[in-house]
Amino acid sequence: CRCCTDSRRHSSILYSILRSQERAAVPPGPGPGPGPRRGQASRGCPCGSRRRVVLRSPQVVCKAASAVLVKTLRFVQNVPCFQELPLEEQLLLVRSCWAPLLVLGLAQDRVHLETVESAEPSMLQRILTTWQQGGQPPPRGPAPGRPHHGLDGGSHLPSAGEIQAIKGFLAKCWSLDISTKEYAYLKGTVLFNPDLPGLQCTQYIEGLQREAQQALNEHVRLIHRGDESRFAKLNVVLSLLRSINANVIAELFFRPIIGAVNMDDMLLEMLCAKL
Numbered sequence: 001c002r003c004c005t006d007s008r009r010h011s012s013i014l015y016s017i018l019r020s021q022e023r024a025a026v027p028p029g030p031g032p033g034p035g036p037r038r039g040q041a042s043r044g045c046p047c048g049s050r051r052r053v054v055l056r057s058p059q060v061v062c063k064a065a066s067a068v069l070v071k072t073l074r075f076v077q078n079v080p081c082f083q084e085l086p087l088e089e090q091l092l093l094v095r096s097c098w099a100p101l102l103v104l105g106l107a108q109d110r111v112h113l114e115t116v117e118s119a120e121p122s123m124l125q126r127i128l129t130t131w132q133q134g135g136q137p138p139p140r141g142p143a144p145g146r147p148h149h150g151l152d153g154g155s156h157l158p159s160a161g162e163i164q165a166i167k168g169f170l171a172k173c174w175s176l177d178i179s180t181k182e183y184a185y186l187k188g189t190v191l192f193n194p195d196l197p198g199l200q201c202t203q204y205i206e207g208l209q210r211e212a213q214q215a216l217n218e219h220v221r222l223i224h225r226g227d228e229s230r231f232a233k234l235n236v237v238l239s240l241l242r243s244i245n246a247n248v249i250a251e252l253f254f255r256p257i258i259g260a261v262n263m264d265d266m267l268l269e270m271l272c273a274k275l
Contacts, residue, residue: 052157056114058256065253068105072098073270075184076191081208089201094267097190099246102253103166104190107173108183113166118157156255158248165243166252172240176233181219188212189238 055061076082076094085093178186194206217231224230250263 051160052118053115053160053163054118054157055252055256056116061111061113062253062257064109064111065102065106066257068109068111069098069102070270072101072105072187073267075187076101077271079188079191082191085201085205089199089205090271091268092196092198093191093193093205094271095264096196097193098263098267099249100190100241100244101187102249103169103241103244104173104183104187107170107178108180110174111170113163113170115160115163117160156251158252162245162248163252166248169237169240169244172237176230176237178234178237179223182216182234185212185216185219186234186238189216190241 073094082090082093189209189212192205192208192212194202194209199205216234220227220231220234246263254263254266
């Protein structure tokens with residue numbers, strides 16, 4: 001298998017994820033000044049949700065997220081039905097669902113997110129500052145040698161609205177007090193997605209997803225007999241996962257510790273490694 005031949009690369013990314021805490025770039029805190037006015041969000045102004053934010057304690061949260069990613073891939077590897085799939089099918093499934101599985105793992109491990117507004121100037125601020133100084137406006141493309149993550153000037157950082165979607169999902173999971181078995185069935189439903197383009201074993205994967213949903217329903221009816229709406233509430237949790245952007249997850253939890261991330265390469269190496 002070509003994905004398992006280069007053993008040196010296995011240790012490079014895994015070591016970076018789990019051991020490079022000291023290399024985490026700690027962003028400066030927000031400068032002095034008044035905070036957002038109360039009620040600003042309720043008036044519907046989108047400006048606050050577009051503000052770029054960073055983790056308050058990236059060393060702690062990114063290390064916790066990295067550990068959750070390892071546990072998530074270990075969970076996937078230990079599903080017998082998953083192992084019976086061809087490697088190409090396994091990679092396609094994992095690449096499409098690693099972000100929602102990770103967020104489910106963050107909820108299960110009760111990883112809390114605290115963010116602060118980024119001190120990096122926005123693109124507009126950089127343009128205005130440059131023009132005031134008589135220079136040329138900054139280029140729209142990425143600087144030479146730097147990977148492209150949208151517009152330059154910190155635009156790759158998650159917005160407050162994107163982070164709020166993640167926090168809202170975590171709060172929803174915690175309010176339901178989801179059990180370990182329920183998390184496992186939810187993860188199975190997310191993992192076995194038969195609607196992905198390029199899959200060859202669609203009927204088999206669809207059957208596995210249906211089995212995960214049936215197992216979840218039977219478990220809920222057995223354990224929560226007095227709560228007829230719980231199964232529907234857990235499916236609402238699954239629907240909320242659709243608003244989670246995989247690029248946001250990568251930028252938030254992995255860029256601070258290992259820089260620009262190619263998640264496809266990292267997932268390939270981790271999936272072939274013995275975690």
